[in-house]
Amino acid sequence: MSTPVSTPDVRMGSLSAVGLVASREIGTRFRSKAYRVSTAVMLLLIVVATIVVKFFSGGGGADATVGVVPAASSLAAPLAASGKTLDQKIATSSVPDEVAGRAKVADGSLDALLTGAADGKLQVVVKKDINGKLKNVLNVLAGQVALDQQITGLGGDPAKVGAAIAGATVAVSPMEKPYEYDGQQLFLGIVTGILIYLSLMINGQSVAQGVVEEKTSRVVELLLSTIKPWQLMAGKVLGIGTVGLVQMLLIGVVGVVSARATGTLDLSVSAAVGTVVWLIVWYLLGFFMYAIVFAALGALVSRQEDVGGATMPALMLVIAGYLVGISVLPSDPSNSFAEVLSIIPVFAPTVMPIRLAMGGVPVWEAVLSIALVIALIPALIWLAARIYRNAVMRTGAKVKLRDALRAA
């Protein structure tokens, strides 16, 4: 036993070192309760969201239901027509008499009861007050009734006049074809924005926390005695990225399936798949861009309590992009400020996917924003690896960013 035992072969490529670190991250996270709970909550949210949207958009439901007594039955069709001109879906329902109608108004199954028209005035019964939009519709109807009476009085035919008016339209010829945004795409955009934002926050933060955990527990010294700092960092980012990707895919697929099942979305399968693909692409780009920054910032501190403060600058960028995207785009999809932000790499991951889900993004913008992020990533890797290498072994007080960058 006194002669040295033959030296074992311990050659290990960077790939297997990174792979080992990544698979530990994946194994640990898949088994962690926090991950399972957060995934379950997100899945639940997405299913609930599709149901809630279905409920509110009222797929086929009317904005108001108006009862009509037999005496006023001739007004039912004009009422629905007036509603249409004001973008209100008015359902009419015949009631046998005023008493029965009043009872229905009282129990809330009717929004209003139309009892007839006299002297150019519509007689309407409501429970307490009348919905403003419904009142507008009724006013338009009242005007119509008055107009018809005058036309009849002058010996004309109200139907002919109506047809003539209806036929008189403005012919608008746009120089650029505007993109038609519809409600479903807005919905998709908002959901995409929220998902990307949540996953960047959750997974980005867990990269920073993972780095700090290794510093706090000091295990990093043992790890760095056998693998290189960049391998440790890359393995962590890849591992957590994979875990997050699985989460995104699950949510994307469950979301699309649930939306189609409830009928919230009647998009074609290809459009739905397209949205999920964009979601994944931008999740990956956004995650890798921010995760390496989070890893570097996490390496600066030694205690979990300090992670929030250290990662704040990067978090602010994520939050800023998200807030602009989610608050501006749904009401103004072609907002030029948001358009510019969606091309700037640090905001692109939170803004661009919302725009892409809403549709109408010129191809060059979509390509440019991806290209810029991809171009930025190597620079960030270089910078982050440098910060990480210099800071990860320094425990105690927070390492100043400047020191971490400068130290050789």
Place this chain on the structure above:
Amino acid sequence: MREPGLEIDAISKRYGDVVALREMTFSVRPGELFGFVGSNGAGKTTTMRIALGVLSADSGAVRWAGEPVTHETRRHIGYMPEERGLYPKMKVAEQLTYLARLHGMSAVDARASAARWAERLGVAARRDDEVQKLSLGNQQRVQLAAALVHEPRILVLDEPFSGLDPVAVDVMSQVLSEKAAEGVPVVFSSHQLDLVERLCDRVGIVRSGQMVADGTVAELRAGGAVRLLVDAPEAPDGWADALPGVKVLGREGTVTEVELGEGADDQAVLRAALATGPVREFARKQPSLTELFRSVVTQEVAA
């Protein structure tokens, strides 16, 4: 072929204006247990971190078998950092397997080795427990297992005995001696100098980032002045004062301790003692490593 020992060759490191290491040099031969002692902040941990590549040196080289240590050869080193560290929420067996694999072991070998070392170090019963649930002593045992699990060809252990109970100290000593017997060069630092004296083939004493004494305990003793203990019950005070080159260090009861200077004759001391009456004891005093350490360190401070 050079013997596959570990050589630390003139390593220097400074942090700003603070010099942490000044041309630190020593080597550990295969099969040798090398004790690394020094005051707190003397540079022991820094040296070990540099040997493991966790820190980089400003100058100097670390060699193994005559070749500069590379990232690949570092995988052959078993390391126990001063700052103990394991994943607190990872199970013992999983953790050891993971660390073995990071050192290049195959999955199958890693699992087998993890089980073997957990058994050997008495933590096999806790193999499926998270590390954070273990007592501090058991965490230490797992930490040692982590240094050994990949069957390293070199061992570098920073304070392996701190925080261990006497039983664990025995296990640890035994493992280190065994590893050395297998031909592994073993370096460890410790403040428990009696342990170092008992265990180590050679000892290096560090002060202010420099190796100030390096050799077997006997060699280190040879460097120091000879001290004699003379038990002469009837000798008056000051009986040895006039002897040339002899310095009286003190007297306790009937025993006088003297130090012999350059060219002083111990037989002259004995004759002088006999002249006062009976001599019950006349012995060379072997300084302990603790005393050697103290004298080396204080000498340097005075210089």
